[in-house]
Structures are given as structure tokens and as C-alpha cells.
Amino acid sequence: MIGVDAPVLDVDPFALDVLADPLPADTAIREAAPVVFLPAHGLYATGRHALVSAAFRDAATFSSAAGTGLADIRRGEGWRPPSVLLDTDPPEHDAARRVMNRVLSPRALAELEERFAVVAADLVDEACEQGELDAAGIAERFPLTVLPDAVGMASEGRDHLLPYAALNFESMGPPGVLRDAAERGAAVGAGEWSTAREYVTWQMRREALSDDGIGAAIYAFADRGDVTEADAGLLVRSFLSAGIDTTVLALASVVHELARRPEVWALLRDDPSRVRAVFDEGMRLHTPSPVIGRTTTRPVELDGVTVPADARVLLCLGAANRDPRRFADPDAFDPFRTAGAVTFGAGVHNCVGQAIARLEAQALLGELARRVERIEPAGESVPRLSNWLRGFSSVPVRLVPSSKEAP
Template sequence: MELDVDPFALDVLADPVPADTAIREAAPAVWLPAHGVWATGRHEEVSAVFRDWGTWTSTAGTGLADIRRGEGWRPPSVLLDADPPAHTAARRVMNRVLAPRALADLEARFAEVAAAVVDDAVVAREVDAAVALGERFPMTVLPDAVGLAVEGREHLLPYAALNFESMGPHNALRAEAERRAGGAREYVARQVRREALTDDGIGAAIYAFADAGDITEADAALLVRSFLSAGIDTTILALGSVVHELARRPDQWAALHADPGLARAAFEEGLRLHTPSPVIGRTATRRVVIGEAEVGADQKLLLMLGAANRDPRRWDAPDTFDLHRRAAGHTSFGAGVHNCVGQVIARMEAEALLGALARRVARLEPAGESTPRLSNWLRGFSSVPVRLVPA
């Protein structure tokens, strides 16, 4: 079935849910002539594609472009743009580097920074939560955890923006990201080197596996780069979206304030309702039939994760934020061998910040309208004005 919907049109990006709904409800898979790709927005189909890497390869890239034709702006990722067996060694290393026991020392640091960030917001009383909370906290703790020097971190957000905008079409958003990137690419190229990293961070732990022969030195650098390109903006947007929802639902905030242990549940529900990376691409290795659609070999299929996470076939009242919902099964972190390797840290960050916020703030209220962030490959808010009443 052909559908005249462009998920990357600026007006659609400003209000994406109607387009998501149209794609999801039209058929199990639809053809989008605007970009010459297939798309699926149903939870069952998206989950199945994620788990079948043999049929749906990542080696052609996870954006619109086919990186096998040299269309990528950066070297392919050894995690995102690879399938087993090439993917296996790198994934095994990251699973060990990011095992909960290996990250235990970060919990105290995350809690310390979260308390300081929240304290400053409470003193101010009115803040833009997208920046003062959602951006400030990850931009402090994640670079620290990787082992980056403090100098030059202002390049991280332009670099990440370039990464995500480049996954989409050659439009004004991508052009602006390229303009703003400036020296960000050169900065990241320097920072992923062993000698630029502290000897007690995640980056050094990755390089230790290169020393042991588990991966190459070049692959170690690419793995460090993955943290700097994929793990910051998504967490920033996810945190901002949760605060946006909680500020507008006094009963939900009261429940979290009464039980800060619900921070994890609030984060998962925010990921479901406002999927921070709402689309990802796969490419068919052979002819595949989805419903009545025949996807040809080497054709791209867009997995509309934001649509799948609001699929009424999977969720009751899917357009409603409910921190008491069991949101397990959302597609925001992927599934199968390509599930998000950084999800453990993202959850640690969310539990630290949202938990600190719940303990310190009796009432959380909107202080203005939130502003959506326009992005080819991200979803959330660029501004979330809130008022905080201390406990």
C-alpha cells in the first residue's frame, strides 16, 4: 500500500503523532514514495524485524542512506552498522564494560550530581527543565563516565545533532546541523583516542579489551565514539519529556513524590510515549512479505518506533502517560542483538535525576508551553518551562 505521508516534513516533525498513526493504521507495511522506502509502525512487526537480523540487516546503515554505497558521513559503527559475526566481538566487549557490577561506582557520582542539579533548579524556582535538568545532568555525568576532559565538551551536542540529522534526508535540518558542527568532528576524533581519555573511565575500559586482543585499537575508538554520538541527546530528550508529562499531571507527580522508587517506571513510560529516537532503518537481505506488501531485496524499511510504542494493539490508552503502566516491551531501546547497549547507563541517569527531583520537589507545575524540537531522527522538547515548589 502506498501512503502519501512524509515523516520528515517540517510540519509533520512539529506534530508527528498523526503521521505515525496514519502509517501504523494503514497496513502492516506501507510504501512512502516521498523517500522511496517502506515503513512499518505496528508493534508486532517492529519487534519481529528487530529480532531477525538475518533478514533485516543493519550493514546498509540504520538511516535513510545506504552506507554500502559510500553515502554515510562517518565511518560505519561497529555496533549499529554491523551484524553477527562481525558485530559479536564488539557487543561482547560492551556487555562486559557496561555490566551492572562494572558500573556500580558510578551510582554515587550520579546521585551527587543529580542532587546538585536539582538543588540549583529548586533555588531558581522556575527553570527550563529541558536545559537545567534534562541537558545539564547527562552533559555532566556521561562525559565524566567515559573519561573526557572538561575542555571542549561544548562540541558534543553539535556532534550528536549532526549524527542524528544525517540519518534523515538532505533537508534544512541536516544543513543546519552541518553548519553548526564546526570543529565538532575534529574534536570527537581527538577525544576517542586512548591518550585523550582518563585511565579510570569507560573509554579506558574499552581500550583494555583492545590490549587483550578482543577487539582492534580502531574498533575501540569507534566504540568510544558511539557513546558520544548516540548516548547524550536521546537521554536529554527522554528526561525532558518525562518532566513535561509529570508537570501536567499533578496526580502522577504526587505518586512519584510519595514514592521516588517509581522514577524508573516514569522514565520507561516517558520513553514509550515520547520515543526519543522514533525511527530506525533496516534493509531487506531478500524478498520479504509483510501483510500484503512485498519488500524487495536491498530495499529500506523504516521502523517507526514512536508509532509502535502507541500501538493500541499492544497498549491500553496508548496516548496517555501513566507511570503505573507496565511499559516493558516498548521499542525505544530496540530488541535482539541490536538492543541499545547504553540502556543501563540511561536508566541509571534517569533514576538518579528523577529520584532526586521527586524527593526535593513537592509540586511540579508548567510555567509555560513546551516547545517541540524539530529533528529528522529525534523527538522531544527543546524547551520545557516548569515551576518547582520545594518539599
């Protein structure tokens, strides 16, 4: 195309057939060139690990302030107030980030670990009794229980959380059937709330939260003047909009892999402390948030390609996490692989909730490893079609309980 200093690639990463089988498109974007131009959406994209990682670490050049989806929130294209975490750059980003780091302190996480373990034990009890089940179900129930409890949410109205999160993620992609379906789902009322948006607006208030959860701790920092009252509410909202679906998909994807890899399951049973490594490797192969957008603040040269100022650049995390330039045998599941995946981002915008996601994995997968001798596929897993997420909507498995629990 005229004026584009990059190879033009006729690939639409948001086409339904691509979303159903995304790896060929990931490979095409990554291998065609370090940076390509995608005319379907008028943006640049990179699937190279080195460039994705570098862009994450250069917030001054690759800005989040225009939004991290396809819509430009500077032009009023967003459907909700911008996130004070995702949609800002330093120094505006710094105060909110400091509050979240303090709220999710090691002491707070240790307390959550104990609570998560109790819920995991109950769910695994039920799963073992069923024997054959859809692992996507337990992967959904666990985060939907422990995260709202940790935030201090009211018990009523939680059935709005998944429709709201779906609207959040599908709206980051282009208009179409997936976004339309999410908007319809979020518009269905339940209880005293007429829509999911109305519920979340109610739930993010100080008055709707318990006085002993993460939400109350965030508002305590507003009382100290570290953030405004309004920004405290938006920080609470970030847990409601982005902290559930990604973990649900990650847990289901890891179980999908473990059911097909008995040698890895045996390793995990022998040494449950390897849960984090197994979880991280599963997310590398099935990156729950496979793309994220940035906007250039200046002309920048990327490996010989000049990207102009104010250009949208799609960072393809799923493609980068299988980049053979960074990972040996990148399509293999290797529980001993060293760190390096960009699943949680990097730099100032690395995912602040990753510690909670790993705690959830430690609790649920660790309990399964202690209680279940074997996990076997009970059918084909079904991919979830989503503009901005990746994983499985169904993972049928068969659990063979152990007569003797693992250590």
C-alpha cells in the same frame, strides 16, 4: 506504484510540519496497513508493534549493515566511518557487543550510580533555588556532565559534543534545512579544534581518555585482542555521538509529562523506586529515537505484503509505542503499564546504553522527587524539530520545593 506490493501512502515523516506534530503521521503509517510504501523517500515503513519488534529480532533478514539512516553506507553515502555497533550484523557485531556488555557490568554501573547521585543533588539544589526554570536546561546539563565524566573524557572541548551529536542524527535523515543547520553548527571551531568532527576524532583516542573511565576499559579489551584498536575508538565514539541527545530529550519529555500529571508526581514522591517505570512510560509516549532503518537481505512477506530484497524499511518506533493492538489506551500516561515498548529496540541491537540512561533518570528524577513537592507548567513546551529525534527543546516549569523531603 508499479512493482510495489504495499499500499502507497503520501506521507513524508521528515517534512517540517510533520516533525512539529508527528502523531498524525505516526497514526497514518500504522493504521493504513501493516506495511506501507512512502514514495517521498522510496522506502517501506511499518508502525505496527508486532512487526517492528519482529524485525528487530531478525537481523539476518533486516540488516543494519547498509546503515540505519536513509543513506546507504555501502555506497559511501555516510559522512563518518560506520559504527561497529549500529551498522553491523552478527557475527561481525558480536565482538563489539560483548565488550560493551562487559564494560557496562553491574559492578561498573553501581559505581556510576553513586557518582551520578552527587551531580544530581547539586543540579536540583540550583533548580530549587531558581524556582521557575526551563527543565530542558537541567535535562541537558546532567547527561552532558555525568556521561563524559563516566567515559573519562577531558574537560576541555565538551561544547563540541552537542553539535557533533546533532550532525550525527540529522545526517540520518534527508538533506534539508535541519541537516544543513547541523553541518554549519558542527563546522564552528572552539579551542584547539576547528570542527566538532576534529574534536571527536581527538577525544576518542586512548591518549585523550582518563585511565579510570569506560573509555579506558574499552581499550583494555583491545589490549587483550577482543577488539581492534580502531574498533575500540569507534566504541568510545558511540558514547559521544548517540548517548547524550537521546537521554536529554527523554528526561525533558518525562518532566513535561510529570508537570501536567500531579497524581503521577505524587505517586513518584511516595515511592521514588517507581522512577524507572515512570521514565519508561514517558519514553513510550515521547520516543526519543522514533525511527530507525533496516535493509532487507531477501524478499520477505510481512502480514501479506511482500517486501523485496535490498529494500529500505523504516521501523517507526514512535508509532509502534502507541499501537492500540499492543497497548490499552495507548495515548494515556500509565505508570503501572507493563513492559513492551520498543523504545530501546530489541534483539541483538537493543540499545547497549539503556542501563546508563536509566541510571541517569534514577539519579535526577529521583532527586527531584525527594526534594520537590510539586512541578507545574510555567508555559507551553516547545517541540524540537529533528530528522531522527523527538522531544522538546524547551519545557518551562515551576518547582515548589518540599518543606520535608520525600523518603
